[in-house]
Amino acid sequence: MVRTTYFASPILTRALRWSAYRMGAAAAMILVTTPALAAPSQQSAGGTTVAQSETTVVQAPVARKETAVAPAPVEPAKGPDFIFVEGETGAEYVGLETLSVKRDVLPTASRRTDVGPFVGAMAGVKLVFLSVGPHFRFGHFQDWDIWTLDLDVGFHAPLGSFEPFLRLAGGYAQLTRAFDRLQDSSNLSAHGYHLSLAVGADYFVTHNLTLGGRVSGDLLALHRAGVNLNSQDGLVNDYLKYDGASAGLGLTGGLALGLHF
Numbered sequence: 001m002v003r004t005t006y007f008a009s010p011i012l013t014r015a016l017r018w019s020a021y022r023m024g025a026a027a028a029m030i031l032v033t034t035p036a037l038a039a040p041s042q043q044s045a046g047g048t049t050v051a052q053s054e055t056t057v058v059q060a061p062v063a064r065k066e067t068a069v070a071p072a073p074v075e076p077a078k079g080p081d082f083i084f085v086e087g088e089t090g091a092e093y094v095g096l097e098t099l100s101v102k103r104d105v106l107p108t109a110s111r112r113t114d115v116g117p118f119v120g121a122m123a124g125v126k127l128v129f130l131s132v133g134p135h136f137r138f139g140h141f142q143d144w145d146i147w148t149l150d151l152d153v154g155f156h157a158p159l160g161s162f163e164p165f166l167r168l169a170g171g172y173a174q175l176t177r178a179f180d181r182l183q184d185s186s187n188l189s190a191h192g193y194h195l196s197l198a199v200g201a202d203y204f205v206t207h208n209l210t211l212g213g214r215v216s217g218d219l220l221a222l223h224r225a226g227v228n229l230n231s232q233d234g235l236v237n238d239y240l241k242y243d244g245a246s247a248g249l250g251l252t253g254g255l256a257l258g259l260h261f
Contacts, residue, residue: 078161079207083261084131085123088214090254092118092139094146096220099247105190105224106144106178114141118252122152126260129156135169137252144178146220148194161204169196173220188240192222202258210258218250 095113096105106112116139124133131154138147150171157164173194182188200214224244 078158078204079260081126081260083123083125084133084258086121086256086258088120088122088137088254088256090118090252092116092250092252094139094141094218094220094248094250096222096248097246098249101246103242103244105175105222105244105246107182109181110143110178111141112248114143116141118254120254124152124154126154126156129158130154131156131165135171145176146173147176148173148196150194150196162201163204163210164201165199167196167198167200167214167216169198169216170194173222175222187227188224190222190224190244192220194221195219200256202256204260208260210256210260212256212258213254214256215253216251218252219247220250221245221247 093113093115097112118137118139120135120137122133122135124131131152133152135150135152136147137150139145148171150169152167152169154165154167171194172191174189174191178190179188196216196218198214198216200212202210202212204210222245226243227240
């Protein structure tokens with residue numbers, strides 16, 4: 001028994017040593033492979049963190065610095081423009097017999113065509129693009145004067161401070177001073193009707209003050225009544241026995257100053 005036990009001990013000792021060796025090798029391999037296996041986890045965890053961080057950066061609002069733009073200069077607005085008053089002056093051409101004549105309206109020695117200055121005034125009401133009001137004009141010429149009183153209807157195009165317009169007018173016309181050279185002219189007169197078409201524009205210098213220009217074409221139709229030679233005025237001039245009539249044209253151009261309320 002003693003020998004058997006002695007003989008078996010070396011074998012058992014070697015077996016135990018071999019087992020221990022294998023266990024140590026296995027443990028060493030586990031220690032070596034464990035960091036390698038853990039590294040991807042840390043790297044993966046790091047990658048996840050980075051991805052989350054990048055996602056946060058993309059989703060975060062970016063503050064934009066806006067550059068302040070200087071506002072454009074604003075043109076002064078017009079003031080109230082419901083009631084207006086205008087004064088005008090300029091030059092006027094009149095041909096009393098341009099279109100037709102049925103006996104002379106004027107004395108034989110008087111001019112039928114002339115150029116002279118005129119003055120005028122107008123007042124009215126205005127609603128956006130439409131205006132209406134009376135218009136008076138007086139023209140002075142060498143042998144006679146003529147004045148007209150019309151009703152003007154205007155169509156305006158409000159373009160800020162600049163306002164072009166078109167006006168139609170019609171009314172009454174009368175010659176004065178035409179028969180002053182005759183011996184007795186108390187019963188003589190020549191009058192008729194007047195039509196006008198004008199184009200022009202006004203500019204608002206201030207909110208209520210305008211400066212403008214206009215050109216108009218005019219039609220004048222005048223009539224002179226015949227004189228009763230049996231009256232006591234003593235007129236015996238042959239051309240006064242019968243009525244006289246004429247139709248003529250005119251052209252005017254001038255400047256106007258207006259107030260608007």
